[in-house]
Amino acid sequence: MNETGIISKISYQDFDTTYQKLKSVIENNPNLRIIAELNHQANASSVGLELSPTRIIMFGNPNLGTPLMQNAQTIGLDLPQKVLVYQDAEGVVKVSYNNPLYLRDRHGIKNQEDILNKIAGALNKITDAAIG
Secondary structure, eight states, rough: OTOOOEEEESSSHHHHHHHHHHHHHHHOTOOEEEEEEEEEEHHHHHHOOOOOOOOEEEOHHHHHHHHHHHHHHGGGTTTTEEEEEEEETOOHHHHHHHHHHHHHHHTTTTTTTTHHHHHHHHHHHHHHHHHH
16 A cells, blocks of 8 residues: 555546546446535636646445444545546546545554455446546
8 A cells, every 4th residue: 555545547538538437337336426526627717727627526335434434433534435537737647546445544443344345346446447
């Protein structure tokens, strides 16, 4: 696990396709619910600043997140799950998210390995589907 706790993957598709595939995968999973979407590029533009395409989608599954919060309520700072899709200065589209095992350590979560591993596996599958 890297020390920042961030997992990043390079997409084989353009920004819009990557983001729409990510959103579609989440929307079509009956266990997940989209909570919010943020368009950082549009927000920057609204105050006259430029930013490469950068969007975040927040989603969750209360059946998995609630036991983690019962164990350590501070994980509410990092829940619901978030996936960031952005295009860097070289035009490379990337997908990034928090490593659940890093969050375990950050918040001192105990005895929740099954849930954390399930979340880690789901995030890996969701992001793999989004990148191509």
